[in-house]
Amino acid sequence: MKPVSVAGTPSVHLLLRVTPRAAKNAVDGWRADAVGDPRLLVRVTAPADKGRANKAVIRLIAKSMGVAPGRIRIIRGETDRNKVLAFDGETSDIRDRINTAFGNTDQTS
Numbered sequence: 507m508k509p510v511s512v513a514g515t516p517s518v519h520l521l522l523r524v525t526p527r528a529a530k531n532a533v534d535g536w537r538a539d540a541v542g543d544p545r546l547l548v549r550v551t552a553p554a555d556k557g558r559a560n561k562a563v564i565r566l567i568a569k570s571m572g573v574a575p576g577r578i579r580i581i582r583g584e585t586d587r588n589k590v591l592a593f594d595g596e597t598s599d600i601r602d603r604i605n606t607a608f609g610n611t612d613q614t615s
Contacts, residue, residue, distance in 0.1 A: 517592040517593055517594055517595075517597075517600075518592070518593045518595075518597055518600040518601060518604070519581070519590055519591065519592055519593075520546060520567075520590070520591045520593070520604060521539070521543055521544065521545045521546065521588070521589075521590055522545055522546050522547075522548050522563065522567075522583075522588070522589040522590070522591060523537065523539065523545040523546070523547050523548070523587060523588055523589075524548050524549075524550065524559065524563055524587050524588075524589055525547075525548070525549045525550070525587070526550055526552060526553055526554040526559035526562075526587075527551065527552075527553050527554070527559075528549035528550060528551055529549075529551070530549065530551060531549065531550050531551055531562065531566050532548075532549045533546060533547070533548055533549075533566065533567075533570055533607075533608060534547035534548070534549060535547060535608070535609065536608070536609065539588070545588070546608055548563055548566065548567070550562035550563055550566060554585075557584075560580055560584065560589075563580075563589070563591075564578050564579075564580070564591075567591065570607045570608070571600075571603040571604065571606075571607045572603060572607075573593070573595065573600075573603060577593055577594045577595050578591055578592070578593055578594075579591070579592050579594075580592075
């Protein structure tokens with residue numbers, strides 16, 4: 507799966523690798539996962555307890571992109587560090603916001 511995907515869906519998808527209970531909230535850029543798909547590395551201070559880390563991830567991504575948190579939902583990985591987010595809204599706008607906020611997905615390490 508590509509980190510920004512629109513194939514057959516009305517929303518944009520973003521792959522994440524989340525670290526809860528971090529020292530600070532931060533987005534650390536792109537890194538290829540085990541199968542080579544780029545994932546956005548995200549750290550949040552909230553613990554992975556009762557959905558608090560998930561809420562913190564959505565708030566951080568929304569703030570970074572300048573979109574309302576209500577336009578973002580976790581569609582895979584509610585209880586996993588690997589997550590897939592879906593964004594409601596105009597596809598080209600969301601893709602532009604992702605690229606502006608987090609850089610080009612081709613720059614994975």
